[in-house]
Amino acid sequence: MIKKKLAPKPLMYPKPAVLVGARVMGKPNFNTIANCGIISWDPPMVAVASYFGHYTNRGIRRHKTFSVNIPSAKMAKVTDFCGLYSGRKTDKSKIFKVFYGGLKTAPMIEECPVNLECKLVKTLKYGEAEIFLGEIKAVYAEDKYLTNGQPDTIKIDPLIYSSSDKKYYRIGKPVGKAYEIGRKKKQA
């Protein structure tokens, strides 16, 4: 087998496409982010990387709160829109129905199946990336997206971002149960 050595790039498969919310200049603003991920489970924490010049970053720095809103695949168009146009020139405060939780300053999107309300814990900087580490203080979801009280992946129908071809994808078919299909007794 011959593997090619490629230039280092920020690749991950899959990447999410989430809407990160913050209050900037007295208004809610949202930006589309694919470079993020969970980094701790107790306390639950998320890392969100955003170009330091982004308008949303200002609000996160100021209020030390932000939200991570999970759009469904049918929200692809508006999610893409939020990534294309800066809050500096485009008022994105009226696109969605916005609500707030206990942190008061982290605007969340009603239309998104799942919302993570986050308190900024630490900020890192590498190159032009400002990396916000947030503790997830609450999760919000409508009943219709829950199964046994927990958000259900299939009901959410989350949007997936692919950086190789710059396309959005849907989630596909189940492959098997985790902590199960790899058991030794199941091998061979």
Place this chain on the structure above:
Amino acid sequence: MIKKKLAPKPLMYPKPAVLVGARVMGKPNFNTIANCGIISWDPPMVAVASYFGHYTNRGIRRHKTFSVNIPSAKMAKVTDFCGLYSGRKTDKSKIFKVFYGGLKTAPMIEECPVNLECKLVKTLKYGEAEIFLGEIKAVYAEDKYLTNGQPDTIKIDPLIYSSSDKKYYRIGKPVGKAYEIGRKKKQA
């Protein structure tokens, strides 16, 4: 609309299911990780969260290198296996064909369509999570997974992890082109 407020949990949709590799006690070892994500693009960096007691963590601490190996959906069973059994009791060094790159101590999996070779830059700790921030020093892939010299999502057919139902999924159908479907002129 009534949203339910749920207890804070480390949710993200989608999550990847990657195999993180390190050299421990002179042998390659691999663990399955879903809590990870890209946190910087220049330099390209990845954050990988792993329970501090995991065997793989020892190797990352010692050699200050690790790999992130992207399995395809057809590798679900072996990926699950690597997450179920600790390298402390189960020798995982012979499961895959292993190769090394310029960093010398980050074992990578030939069978995985894409490999990220990483140098440890910083380690964070929150609760029981040890978070390794690594700079991606090289990317490896076979020709058959490339399109125009870049890894191709559809050819990779990456494994997706869903923590709500503890299942693995495939990637599904394309929804639209990013930086395109949300353009104002496309809005109705």
